[in-house]
Amino acid sequence: MSKQKITLNQTNIIGNTVIIDTGCANLSSVRYAFERLMTDIERESLFISDDVEMIKAAERVVLPGVGTAAAAMSALKNKGLVQLIPELTQPVLGVCLGMQMLTRVSKERGGQSDDCPCLNIIATDIEQLNSQGLPLPHMGWNQITPSSHPIFAGISAGSYVYFVHSYRAPISEYTIATAQHGENFSAAIAKDNFIGVQFHPEKSSEVGAKMLQNFLYMNKDTFVQSSTKSLASSNLLNEAQL
């Protein structure tokens, strides 16, 4: 089976990077992590915004988030972004809770009486991590097994990244990296131009910085040029079947 590889051969960052202002606490950490990778001039194209037109026009979009899905989804709703995000065609990177919001539903109720409906972009559900007696939250540095998805260019299997979470996406056809804490789960998921990482690349030292740099080298055309089929072939499950 032939596999079309997406390569990122850029040396500078082109176009605007917009971090969606979810009002969550890790906004500034995400911004600082990108700034560390940018020249002074490139930093002028980095924005934190909740403006619909600005997000639409961005070269790439970041959806950060910590806390509970219910609080973060209601922030997106109040800002009128729930319709917008699924329609984006440029690369979108969800971080931690931002990844979880890309899915259909989160079972983390956080004091609410019902499961929390999410953006319904990636057809998987967020459920509590079955740590099989290991401490929860899953907190600290754990190893990932990444796929050949372009976000992981230059990242080797067994690399350590920083996790803080109690809920997770299960292994599915959308899994692009796995990790283990009691059970195997999705350390990252993707569909088309949407990428979500459960861990915190902004707090994951050189390994995380490399992934953020990979993301900064993506642009509006990165996922448009490749067919859905070739992208699916970067998923771990499909690789296992090859």
Place this chain on the structure above:
Amino acid sequence: MLAKRIVPCLDVKEGKVVKGVQFRNHEIVGDIVPLAKRYAEEGADELVFYDITASAHDRVIDKSWISRVAEQIDIPFCVAGGIKTIEQAREKLAFGADKISINSPALTDPSLIARLQDEFGRQCIVIGIDSYFDASRDSYLVKQFTGDETATKDTQWFTQDWVEEVQKQGCGEIVLNVMNQDGVRQGYDIKQLSMIRAICDVPLIASGGAGTLEHFKAVFTEANVDAALAASVFHKGIIGIRDLKRYLKNNNIAIRV
């Protein structure tokens, strides 16, 4: 496999890193950001900043050092000291702290933990516990207000009961500091940490007493804690973080190197 964490603790007073023995006689160790950066580069897995200025005195102090750390450091860090309200916690997190740690104010009002958890999620709520062994009662007990010698007092809490309570209230992690070994570098209190480990379902960080490489090995292999916190051995250059992590890895402990 989840790696065991090495966590240098930097006591901060008026913008500088300081270290005292048994919480007393603070001497200046260095500037915050360069020291934090050096530890991160040497392989520290996380940093804790304990703001001594804030905890002992009720006054408004400059917190801009938190955002300077967040700008420069690409590993997680926790800010402790003087956080009594939701708003004070929000300020630290907004400046870029990944976690906030509460100690004495939680003893005054345990429901503060639940309120912080509701607001920010349990993942960023760390509870610090200062525990000591009371030989006359053959029990471990919790002390309060240890940041100020004149204010320090015993509480009615047995350490085990308080550990259960803070988990029930919704904390995300516990730092257990054993006071009578702090600074003297005679090793972690393995016996007490093992006992607390057995009733602690959230990550547990050992604190107080680290003096040698073997102490770190023992606390991971015998007490099975998730992380080991230390200050003076790192600040004084007695143990290098790189050497420590290589040593632990060679002893088959899961470590990020």
